[in-house]
Amino acid sequence: MTTMSERPGPVVVVGASLAGLRAVEGVRRAGFKGELVLVGAEEHLPYNRPPLSKDLLTGMVEHNALGLCTEEHLADLGVTLRLGTPAMGLDLDAREVVLNGARLPFGSLLVTTGSRPAALPHGGAPQQGVHLLRTVDDALALRDDLLRARDVVVVGAGFVGAEVASSAAELGARVTVVEAAPAPLARALGPTIGEVCGRLHGLHGVTLRCGAGVAALEGTPAVTSVRLTDGTRLPADVVVVGVGVRPDTDWLEGSGLDLSDGVVCDETLNAGHPGIWAAGDVATWTNPLYGRRMRLQAWTAASEQALAAARNAVADTPKPCSVVPYFWSDQYGKRLAALGVPGEADEPHVVGDLEGLRFVSLHPDGDRIGMVFALDRPDLIMKFRRLVMTRAPFGEAVELAERLVAEPAHEEQGVRS
Structure with missing residues (x-):
């Protein structure tokens, strides 16, 4: 080279x-x-x-x-x-x-x-009140509309869509989240954990419509409703599209x-x-x-x-770049965090309070640990970094999780927004 x-x-x-x-x-x-x-x-x-x-x-x-x-x-x-x-x-x-x-x-x-951000193929749909979110200018324009909104529809229940829904609900709007998949975050976390995460919306007054597609955005010149593929019309002063990038x-x-x-x-x-x-x-x-x-x-x-x-x-001999994937999301006062890449197994090993939405889930990749996901346990996620980076045996990660979750919770500082 x-x-x-x-x-x-x-x-x-x-x-x-x-x-x-x-x-x-x-x-x-x-x-x-x-x-x-x-x-x-x-x-x-x-x-x-x-x-x-x-x-x-x-x-x-x-x-x-x-x-x-x-x-x-x-x-x-x-x-x-x-x-x-x-x-x-x-x-x-x-x-x-x-x-x-x-x-x-x-x-x-x-x-x-x-x-x-990817846009909806809505053709001649209204532009006023319809938002994509990437830049600070996008966010400021969306904030202005949210402050006046009564009904907000968020299309897409991924991390960004869920965060926008959480913010809109905090501002007092009636919020509906439309997700084409059977459960939020199912592709990233699997259907079981995705469904559990989806409960966060309902617990905070947000309506979640899974398995639903958007047929059209309606209204002239500003959006007034979202028509779903099953014919349902959702009232909307603001629509936020979060269907990927x-x-x-x-x-x-x-x-x-x-x-x-x-x-x-x-x-x-x-x-x-x-x-x-x-x-x-x-x-x-x-x-x-x-x-x-x-x-x-x-x-x-x-x-x-x-x-x-x-x-x-600027080097004469380039070196490989290894990265342990780490993602986090703040929704409804809770932090969701994932470390690593899951394997193909759908059913993770859960340690903690699944019903109470405070747990760690371990996702295998064969007989190794692939990914660790934590809901409302931001104090624990990075303690698995060495195991994920070294592709440690799955059982070793389970033992660590059971030991950590059994310990008294430490004071959590600086982890929620």
Whole structure:
């Protein structure tokens, strides 16, 4: 592989996200002294996205408190900022990022553009009152509508949809969550745990409609109702669509990169061309820990991958990047957290109070521990990290869970939003 010394030119990071910030920090930490450029489509400095569906919507924090860094920090790193400047294309032969009316040469390129929320194929449906949630501007517009809303319909009961539903209910709206699957989070956690998590909605006055599809959004010019595939009409002043995301790779179409599932990379996060790397939601890579490709949409994974890709971008010998997937979600005053990747078994081993919604579930991958999920036990989840990382025997994880759950609960600090 071509070394950094053989690729003269600046290091360019496209995507001023958490991953983008960690990438520029990682490049400097690895000792690179040359020109370093951070390109971002938004006008904002890198900011924290998890609060967008929670504390920002409920008014617990304001948008100016979400920043991950200051201009002074980036200036100290010697970063040239190109904010409010979306990338339009990539010319691999010329080794240039195509901007609107300009071209930016690079020696190494790190792609950290993340993902975009998927929209409903609603054709001529009303636009007013219909929201996707990705940016701080999206969240502020949604918050304005939620403060005036009586009836809110959330389409999709994944982590983001559930968080929005929790926030809307806290603001006093009547909330209905529509989920096409038989149970929320069934794909990630399995049907048993997904159904248990779904009970959180009903316990807080939120109606959950599973196994239901959306036929149309109705009203002119603003949304007034959601028509389901079974003919049911749900009144709606606000509709929030949370049916998944897709990698933000439109600007890379025709570049020659493999975009079959985001930017496809090897185990070092190299995108198949000298000096081209990717990290965060936009990257699919071979995770050496599991020996298979995966694309993780998680805060911690974005940070870890970005640091690894940054080191590799300026190193003569790139190293593989191993990540233990970790996800968390705050809903209705409880924290849901998952560590690892589940196997194919549907029935986990549960330790704790399943009916009381305070437990740890252990999900096997063959005879090994694949994933640990905790509901309302944020004090325990990271105690399984070593076992998940080393692919320990499943029985060893069960023994640890039974021992930990039997211990008196410790004071939990700083874990709920």
